[in-house]
Amino acid sequence: MSIRDRWNGLRRRSLDRLARRFCAARAENHAGRPLVSVVFDDIPQSAALEGGRALLARGMRGTYFVAGGLEGGVAADGEPFFTRDDLLRLAGDGHEIGCHTFSHRSMPRLSSTEVMDDLARNRDYLASRLGEMPVHSFAYPYGDTCPRTKRIVRRHFPVARGVYHGINEGALDIAQLRTLAIETCAMHWDMFTAALDRAAATNAWVVLVTHDVRSRPGPWGTTPTDIARVLDEVQRRGIEVQTMAKAHAAVRGGATAPPGLISAAALPVDRQSIA
Numbered sequence: 001m002s003i004r005d006r007w008n009g010l011r012r013r014s015l016d017r018l019a020r021r022f023c024a025a026r027a028e029n030h031a032g033r034p035l036v037s038v039v040f041d042d043i044p045q046s047a048a049l050e051g052g053r054a055l056l057a058r059g060m061r062g063t064y065f066v067a068g069g070l071e072g073g074v075a076a077d078g079e080p081f082f083t084r085d086d087l088l089r090l091a092g093d094g095h096e097i098g099c100h101t102f103s104h105r106s107m108p109r110l111s112s113t114e115v116m117d118d119l120a121r122n123r124d125y126l127a128s129r130l131g132e133m134p135v136h137s138f139a140y141p142y143g144d145t146c147p148r149t150k151r152i153v154r155r156h157f158p159v160a161r162g163v164y165h166g167i168n169e170g171a172l173d174i175a176q177l178r179t180l181a182i183e184t185c186a187m188h189w190d191m192f193t194a195a196l197d198r199a200a201a202t203n204a205w206v207v208l209v210t211h212d213v214r215s216r217p218g219p220w221g222t223t224p225t226d227i228a229r230v231l232d233e234v235q236r237r238g239i240e241v242q243t244m245a246k247a248h249a250a251v252r253g254g255a256t257a258p259p260g261l262i263s264a265a266a267l268p269v270d271r272q273s274i275a
Helices: 003-021 045-056 084-092 112-130 147-156 189-202 224-236 244-251
Strands: 026-028 035-041 063-066 096-099 137-139 159-165 171-173 177-181 205-210
Touching (some): 035 045, 045 224, 063 112, 084 112, 096 244, 147 159, 189 205, 189 224, 205 244
Parallel strands (some): 035 063, 035 205, 063 096, 159 177, 177 205
């Protein structure tokens, strides 16, 4: 590992610690019941197909975080990303479409103006595909954020999540929700079931995250068998599965937050105050 790589790794970890200590939006959980959200980052095509199929078979809906620049592309391991038809089908099936920026670049490395431009570009992309559909939820690319970018995101999205491990209980940081990875290479079943037990006892919100869903998944993906096992365990326990937006509404005591990026016409106006 080069000195530069080590420095970048140290910087990333330092910014992550700062971001977790900086709560841009603290909210009490008024749901009164445990909740689970199942989310997919980047939308490899297998997530749209196999992941969506697994959820629909159980009457569930998920949240898919879109980086518009990945449409029609191919991941490093050869897995194709989503197409326009995939995106339309997911929305038509009732899944939530969230924002993952357009370029999928690490946000702390961008200037405030670059962050705003990237968000606006993804807004325009999503509007071109889905029309004037509100976008409520945000996911930080790679989970990378810092107090500055966290503050920007909070101004335009009611709820956001990172990749820091844990469940969301008590007073929630809704600008950087914790997650549980259900990637096959990283998931430990006993830890997962213990987290569900804890969520049931404390009425916590559990956000389960993965990427592709294939028989031979990539390093951040899962298999159809494993995601089915996860969903069946949640269902067996009677825990409600909701999209990020609907779970957030439940946390707010049933109140729906104002829509996010698509209707955020003030994006260019805010740049001077944020930069």
